[in-house]
Amino acid sequence: MPGTLTPADRLVAWYDRHHRDLPWRVAPRDRRAGIMPDPYRVWLSEIMLQQTSVRAVKPYFAAFVQRWPRVGDLASADETEVLGAWAGLGYYSRARNLKRCAETIAVAHGGIFPDTAAGLRALPGIGAYTAAAIAAIAFDRPEPVVDGNVERVTTRLFAIETPLPRAKPEIGERVAELTPDARPGDFAQAMMDLGATICTPRRPACAICPLNADCAALATMDPETLPRKAPKKEKPARRGAAFVAIDGTGAVYLTRRPDKGLLAGMAQVPTTGWTSRLDGDTTVAAAPFEAAWHRSGTIEHVFTHFSLRLDIFGAELVRRPETAEGWWSPPERVGDEALPTVMKKAIAAAFPDTFRR
DNA sequence: AATCCGGGGGG
DNA sequence: CCCCCAGGATT
Numbered sequence: 001m002p003g004t005l006t007p008a009d010r011l012v013a014w015y016d017r018h019h020r021d022l023p024w025r026v027a028p029r030d031r032r033a034g035i036m037p038d039p040y041r042v043w044l045s046e047i048m049l050q051q052t053s054v055r056a057v058k059p060y061f062a063a064f065v066q067r068w069p070r071v072g073d074l075a076s077a078d079e080t081e082v083l084g085a086w087a088g089l090g091y092y093s094r095a096r097n098l099k100r101c102a103e104t105i106a107v108a109h110g111g112i113f114p115d116t117a118a119g120l121r122a123l124p125g126i127g128a129y130t131a132a133a134i135a136a137i138a139f140d141r142p143e144p145v146v147d148g149n150v151e152r153v154t155t156r157l158f159a160i161e162t163p164l165p166r167a168k169p170e171i172g173e174r175v176a177e178l179t180p181d182a183r184p185g186d187f188a189q190a191m192m193d194l195g196a197t198i199c200t201p202r203r204p205a206c207a208i209c210p211l212n213a214d215c216a217a218l219a220t221m222d223p224e225t226l227p228r229k230a231p232k233k234e235k236p237a238r239r240g241a242a243f244v245a246i247d248g249t250g251a252v253y254l255t256r257r258p259d260k261g262l263l264a265g266m267a268q269v270p271t272t273g274w275t276s277r278l279d280g281d282t283t284v285a286a287a288p289f290e291a292a293w294h295r296s297g298t299i300e301h302v303f304t305h306f307s308l309r310l311d312i313f314g315a316e317l318v319r320r321p322e323t324a325e326g327w328w329s330p331p332e333r334v335g336d337e338a339l340p341t342v343m344k345k346a347i348a349a350a351f352p353d354t355f356r357r
Numbered sequence: 358a359a360t361c362c363g364g365g366g367g368g
Numbered sequence: 369c370c371c372c373c374a375g376g377a378t379t
Binding site (some may be wrong): 051052053055056088089090091092093094201202262 | 361362363364365366367368
């Protein structure tokens with residue numbers, strides 16, 4: 001009955017023809033023949049794909065399954081080796097949780113992955129999204145799988161103009177309504193593939209979209225404007241001062257930031273705290289040592305949760321003063337220091353000829 | 358609810 | 369070059 005074709009039917013039909021061939025996937029025709037993917041590979045890929053592109057994941061996935069073909073192999077592996085194999089992928093707590101999760105499955109589950117979203121959700125490193133994705137893809141559970149791609153597709157499909165993250169509950173309901181009992185795993189993968197290849201953040205390819213006849217946004221507005229995002233709330237403004245000292249050789253005085261907190265362990269030029277309102281006297285008092293400090297401009301930098309305006313003070317010293325905590329970085333080495341962008345800006349503001357990168 | 362974690366890709 | 373992205377854990 002062609003008249004009863006649902007959006008999910010159209011989407012899965014598109015996926016049958018256009019799915020991406022990925023090493024952790026079982027192709028639709030094989031799935032329909034009863035072949036299911038290895039839950040270990042689905043899990044490993046989903047953890048790697050958190051905040052990480054398919055392109056970046058592929059070589060790491062190949063290396064992992066070559067070296068640790070089954071979850072038990074990973075469970076008994078050396079954690080340092082696992083972290084080493086993860087190096088370059090980022091978000092290293094994922095690798096530590098990966099190891100803990102493998103151990104839990106080996107020890108507490110007899111080496112068998114839980115086959116429900118609730119069971120998976122209880123494991124380290126598996127949140128709501130990943131639990132639903134593994135349950136759907138590896139076990140064909142009709143779980144609503146909502147990642148960033150699916151949020152974009154769904155807000156457009158239903159023209160949901162409520163901004164994120166407030167729209168999340170509604171998106172979840174819509175995806176749950178959309179998710180079919182037949183082939184929910186392929187449906188979930190199809191939604192994510194559609195978001196990655198057709199329903200893209202900018203310039204979506206609506207002309208070739210399998211859901212263009214169903215899309216409320218395409219009918220009534222510009223789909224590219226969805227999803228709406230909550231207006232970025234004003235970042236609190238902080239102020240401070242930074243002190244850039246160079247000696248006669250052009251070496252810059254640097255210190256190391258504390259091991260915890262913002263920019264932990266990175267190099268910096270000495271600065272005041274970044275909250276206080278400063279008058280001239282307190283600023284000079286905060287300098288790391290006595291010198292002929294002179295104002296050399298102001299820099300702006302925006303962090304995730306606040307914007308910072310730093311008054312820059314520079315000094316050229318004839319002799320290096322006695323200091324315990326910092327070090328003098330020669331001009332040809334400054335570029336190799338672990339200097340965050342804000343610190344590079346500060347140094348460049350004080351001595352534009354010394355610091356080039 | 359807010360913050361941190363890291364790399365890749367796009368404007 | 370800088371800005372943006374977004375799942376899980378922690379607090």
